[in-house]
Amino acid sequence: MPQIILLFSGKRKSGKDFLTTHLQKLLGDKCEVLKISQPIKSHWAKEKNLNLNELLGDGEYKEQYRLDMINWSDEMRLQDYGYFCRIACQDATEKPIWIVSDIRRKTDIRWFKEKYGDQIRTIRIVADEDTRKKRGFQFKSGVDDVASECNLDDYTDWDLVIDNSEGKQEVEEQLSSILGLLSGL
Numbered sequence: 001m002p003q004i005i006l007l008f009s010g011k012r013k014s015g016k017d018f019l020t021t022h023l024q025k026l027l028g029d030k031c032e033v034l035k036i037s038q039p040i041k042s043h044w045a046k047e048k049n050l051n052l053n054e055l056l057g058d059g060e061y062k063e064q065y066r067l068d069m070i071n072w073s074d075e076m077r078l079q080d081y082g083y084f085c086r087i088a089c090q091d092a093t094e095k096p097i098w099i100v101s102d103i104r105r106k107t108d109i110r111w112f113k114e115k116y117g118d119q120i121r122t123i124r125i126v127a128d129e130d131t132r133k134k135r136g137f138q139f140k141s142g143v144d145d146v147a148s149e150c151n152l153d154d155y156t157d158w159d160l161v162i163d164n165s166e167g168k169q170e171v172e173e174q175l176s177s178i179l180g181l182l183s184g185l
């Protein structure tokens with residue numbers, strides 16, 4: 001069992017992967033990064049013969065398949081809302097800190113709360129739209145106006161909100177506020 005699970009959420013190109021990668025480098029052996037989208041992308045890569053590394057990256061490639069992956073994964077979630085959370089945690093090793101880099105739905109938080117209770121901390125990464133556009137965001141109907149991107153818009157119970165807009169917080173400051181959530185470890 002991990003001692004702390006950090007659940008990161010944020011809209012497309014807000015910087016989830018960027019920040020969680022920095023955090024992983026800082027925490028080293030003490031942590032492990034888990035991605036709820038990993039089993040979705042693995043399934044998709046296998047089924048459609050796609051490049052898994054590209055699907056896991058931050059380039060344009062994965063955007064071509066995002067809509068289909070959202071629709072397929074939502075069908076699976078209708079039957080079992082914890083399906084992908086469970087698979088993502090199955091392969092995790094015995095590290096004291098888990099970093100889940102892509103919480104997108106209230107049911108994701110619910111699943112982790114039900115399973116791990118007080119060990120979870122929730123972090124919302126925000127960035128203004130101009131910044132997100134500079135980092136590759138382009139609005140797409142069916143993607144940016146559905147649960148995948150919007151379900152946590154009205155969630156207010158975050159343990160920490162990080163502004164990752166250009167010119168706002170430096171990475172060091174962002175990381176130190178995250179480390180504050182680990183006090184007592």
Ligand SMILES: Nc1ncnc2c1ncn2[C@@H]1O[C@H](COP(=O)(O)OP(=O)(O)OP(=O)(O)O)[C@@H](O)[C@H]1O
Pocket residue numbers: 010011012013014015016017018019058135136164
């Ligand atoms: N603070 C920052 N300074 C400079 N570049 C950044 C910063 N945050 C993010 N980026 C860059 O912006 C791009 C998008 O960031 P990232 O892939 O982390 O977003 P994301 O929230 O994981 O997006 P998606 O949901 O599409 O996977 C990346 O190329 C990343 O390197």
Ligand SMILES: C[C@@](O)(CCOP(=O)(O)O)CC(=O)O
Pocket residue numbers: 036037040055056062066069070073102104148149
């Ligand atoms: C299909 C999906 O998992 C893609 C996520 O890709 P990424 O975390 O933005 O790299 C989004 C979703 O589950 O709604």
